[in-house]
Amino acid sequence: MATEAKPTLDEHGTAANAEAIEAWDGPLYDRFVRFRHLLTAGLGMHGEEALRLMPPRSGERVLDIGCGFGDTALRVAGLVGPHGQVLGVDASPRFIEAARREAEETGVGNVRFAVADVQTTPLGERFDMAFSRFGTMFFANPVAAMRNVRRALEPGGRLVMVVWRSKEENGWVYRAQQTTERFVSKPEEYDEPTCGPGPFSMANADTTSGILLSAGFADVALHRCDLPIKIGADLDEAVDLVMSLGPAGEILRLAGERAAHLQAPVAEALHEDMAEWAGPDGVSAPASTWIVTASARSQRREASSG
Numbered sequence: 001m002a003t004e005a006k007p008t009l010d011e012h013g014t015a016a017n018a019e020a021i022e023a024w025d026g027p028l029y030d031r032f033v034r035f036r037h038l039l040t041a042g043l044g045m046h047g048e049e050a051l052r053l054m055p056p057r058s059g060e061r062v063l064d065i066g067c068g069f070g071d072t073a074l075r076v077a078g079l080v081g082p083h084g085q086v087l088g089v090d091a092s093p094r095f096i097e098a099a100r101r102e103a104e105e106t107g108v109g110n111v112r113f114a115v116a117d118v119q120t121t122p123l124g125e126r127f128d129m130a131f132s133r134f135g136t137m138f139f140a141n142p143v144a145a146m147r148n149v150r151r152a153l154e155p156g157g158r159l160v161m162v163v164w165r166s167k168e169e170n171g172w173v174y175r176a177q178q179t180t181e182r183f184v185s186k187p188e189e190y191d192e193p194t195c196g197p198g199p200f201s202m203a204n205a206d207t208t209s210g211i212l213l214s215a216g217f218a219d220v221a222l223h224r225c226d227l228p229i230k231i232g233a234d235l236d237e238a239v240d241l242v243m244s245l246g247p248a249g250e251i252l253r254l255a256g257e258r259a260a261h262l263q264a265p266v267a268e269a270l271h272e273d274m275a276e277w278a279g280p281d282g283v284s285a286p287a288s289t290w291i292v293t294a295s296a297r298s299q300r301r302e303a304s305s306g
Contacts (some may be wrong), residue, residue: 016077016118017091020138027253031244038241040071042229042287046162046190047072049225050291054160056080060128062293063152064088065161066135068268070099076131077111084266087127089234090114090135114160123152127244132161134141137201146215159217163202165288167247172231172277172285176242177251177265179273183266184259186251194250208292217294229287231277238283239270 032039046306056062058081064073067088077086090096099113116123119139128150139145149159165175202208205222212220232238242248243266252259252266277285 004072011128012040017119017138017140019194020140021117024090024138025094025190027192028145028245029094030091031058031133031249035076035241035245036156038231038237040069040298042231043134043162044071045076045227046225046287046289048289049227050131050133050160050162051075051079053223053291054129054158054293055175056084056131058152059083060088061085061126063123063130063149065097065130065132065149066090066138067099067113068095068135070103070113070131071129073111073113074106074108077108077134080110082110084110086111087123087125088113089121089123091115091119092118093189097231097260100304104305118148121148125152126154127152128154128157130157130159130161134164134199135164136161137163138197139200140197142197142201143214144212146217147210149218155296157296159212159292159294159296163208163290163292164199164227165201165290167200169203169217169288170286171289172242173246173248175273175285176246176270180243180248180251180266181271182269184260187255188288189256192254192256194254199246202290202292203291212292212294216296218297219293219295223291223292225289225291227287227289228284230284232283235271235274235278238274238277238285239241239267240269242274243267 051270056076056079060080060081061084062076064076067073067090070088073086073088080086088099093115098225103111103113114237119141130153164170201246208222209220231241274283277283
C-alpha cells in the first residue's frame with residue numbers, strides 16, 4: 001500500500017511560485033484531467049525513451065519531480081522493484097491527491113507522494129536518482145530548484161529529465177498558436193493565473209546546461225528525442241485539446257469572455273490547419289523534446305582530475 005511521504009515542508013516558502021501553483025492546482029488541473037487519456041499516452045512515449053536511456057536500477061531510491069497524476073512514479077516503482085523506493089512530489093495538492101488515490105487502488109507499496117515546491121522545500125532525504133517528465137520548466141528560479149534537487153542526491157547520483165524543445169519544433173502547439181493569433185492575441189492584462197516561465201523555458205540547450213551547471217551538476221548532456229504524439233481520436237478532439245492547453249489554450253483562457261465570440265472561427269481555422277495530421281488512427285502531430293542527463297558528481301573533483 002502506498003504511504004504518505006513526510007519531507008520537511010516549508011509552508012512559508014512558496015511565494016515565488018505562488019501564481020504557477022495556483023494555475024496548476026486550478027484551471028490547468030481541470031484541463032489535464034479532461035485530456036489525461038491523450039496526455040499520459042503521448043507524453044509517456046518521451047518519458048519511456050528517457051527511462052530507456054537512463055533506467056533506474058533495482059533497489060534505488062528515486063525522486064519524481066512534478067509527478068502529476070503519479071503514473072511516472074508508479075512506472076519507476078516497478079523498475080526499482082520491492083527493495084527500491086519512489087517519492088513523487090508536485091506543487092499541486094490536487095495532483096497529489098489523485099496520485100495517492102490511484103496508488104492506493106493499485107496496491108503499490110514502494111511509492112509515496114508529497115505536496116512540495118521543489119524550489120523552496122527541503123526534501124529531507126537522499127536519493128540515488130531524480131527523474132522528471134515535463135516537471136522542471138515552471139520554476140520562477142530554476143537554479144534554486146535544481147540546486148535543491150542536487151542536494152537531495154547521493155554523491156554520484158543521476159538526473160534525467162524530459163523538457164520541451166522550442167515551440168517551432170513542436171508543431172502541435174506552434175501551429176495552433178499561430179492560427180489562434182490570427183484572431184486574438186494574449187491580453188496585456190488578465191485575472192487568471194499562468195504557469196510561470198512556461199513549458200518552453202528549457203528549450204535552449206545552452207540555457208538548460210547553464211542552469212544545471214550553476215546548480216552544481218556535472219556531466220550535463222542533452223539528447224534530442226523526436227516522437228509524434230497523438231492529440232486526438234479525431235480532428236474535433238485535437239482542436240478541443242489545443243484550444244484548452246498549450247499556448248493557444250492559454251491565449252483563449254486569459255482572454256476569457258472578451259474572446260468568446262471568436263471560439264467558433266478559431267476552431268474552424270484550426271480544423272483546416274491541422275487536417276494534414278489526421279489519419280485512420282487519429283490525429284498525430286510532430287513533437288520534439290530534450291532528454292537531459294546529468295550527474296551529482298563533484299565538479300571540483302572533475303576539474304582536478306582533468
